[in-house]
Amino acid sequence: MSSERVELRGSDYQVRLALYEGSLRGLLDLMRRGEIAPEEVPLAQIGREYLAYLQGLAAPEPDREGEAVLTYALLMWTKLQSLLPGEPEPPDEELDEEEIRELLERHQSRYRQVQQASEWLAARAEAAKRSLPRPAGSPAEVPPEPPPEVLPQEPLDPQLLIEGLRRVLARLPREVEPPTRPIDWPAIVRRVRQRLAAGRQVLFEELVAGASRREVIASFLALLELVRLGEARVWQEELFGPIYVTPCEVVVRP
Known part of the structure; x- marks a missing residue:
C-alpha cells in the first residue's frame, strides 16, 4: 500500500x-x-482520494467542499501551464470561477496545439520511414486500422469529472443571499x-438543468x-469535452 494518502480534517481538506x-x-x-x-505532484492520486472521501460522507455539505473543488481546478491549471513551452504567466492571488474557466480553456488550447504539432512530426517521420525501400523478403506492411468513429467509453479520470463540475458552476449566477434551507x-x-431511469x-x-449552485x-x-454503487458510469469523448452519464445495468433493491 502506498505511504502517501490524503485526509480531510474537519472542514479543511488536508493533503x-x-x-x-x-x-x-x-x-x-x-x-x-x-x-x-x-510535475512531482500526483494530482490524479489526490483527485481519486478526495473523491473517495466525498463518497464516504453520509451527508456532504456542498458549501464546505466547493472551495476545495475550485482550488483543485487551479492546481490542474498550474500543472498544465508547466507542461507548455514559453514563460509561465504571473500568478494571480485571487481568481473567480469565470477566470478559472478562461485560464483552463486557454492553456488547454495551447496544450492541444503542442500535441497536434508533435503528432504531425511523428506522422511525417513515419511517412518518411515507409517511403524507404524494404529489403527483399521482408513481410508486407499491414495498413493501420482506421480510427474509430466513436471513441471508447473509458471511465473518466476523477480530475476531469471535477473540471466538469467547475465548468457547470462557472455558468451559473452567483448566489448573493445565504442559503436558508439545508440540502x-x-x-x-x-x-x-x-433522470437515469430512462436508460x-x-x-x-442536462442532469443538473435548472438547479441552483448548491x-x-x-x-x-x-x-x-x-x-x-455501480449504478452509473461517466465518460467523455475528448479531453475537457462534455461529460456523459450512462446508467449501468439495473440494480435490484430489497
Whole structure:
C-alpha cells in the first residue's frame, strides 16, 4: 500500500504526501512560487482520494467542499501551464470561477496545439520511414486500422469529472443571499436516479438543468455515490469535452 494518502480534517481538506503536508491552497501557493515542481505532484492520486472521501460522507455539505473543488481546478491549471513551452504567466492571488474557466480553456488550447504539432512530426517521420525501400523478403506492411468513429467509453479520470463540475458552476449566477434551507440529500439522490431511469445517456449539464449552485454540487456528489454503487458510469469523448452519464445495468433493491 502506498505511504502517501490524503485526509480531510474537519472542514479543511488536508493533503498528505511524501513531499508536502497541508491544505490544497498551501500546495497551490508552493507550486506557484516554484518551491514544489508541478510535475512531482500526483494530482490524479489526490483527485481519486478526495473523491473517495466525498463518497464516504453520509451527508456532504456542498458549501464546505466547493472551495476545495475550485482550488483543485487551479492546481490542474498550474500543472498544465508547466507542461507548455514559453514563460509561465504571473500568478494571480485571487481568481473567480469565470477566470478559472478562461485560464483552463486557454492553456488547454495551447496544450492541444503542442500535441497536434508533435503528432504531425511523428506522422511525417513515419511517412518518411515507409517511403524507404524494404529489403527483399521482408513481410508486407499491414495498413493501420482506421480510427474509430466513436471513441471508447473509458471511465473518466476523477480530475476531469471535477473540471466538469467547475465548468457547470462557472455558468451559473452567483448566489448573493445565504442559503436558508439545508440540502435534502435523499431527494437529490432520488432525482439523479430518476433522470437515469430512462436508460439512456445524458449530459451532466442536462442532469443538473435548472438547479441552483448548491444543488449542482449536491447532484455531483450524488452522482459520485451512484458511480461507487455501480449504478452509473461517466465518460467523455475528448479531453475537457462534455461529460456523459450512462446508467449501468439495473440494480435490484430489497
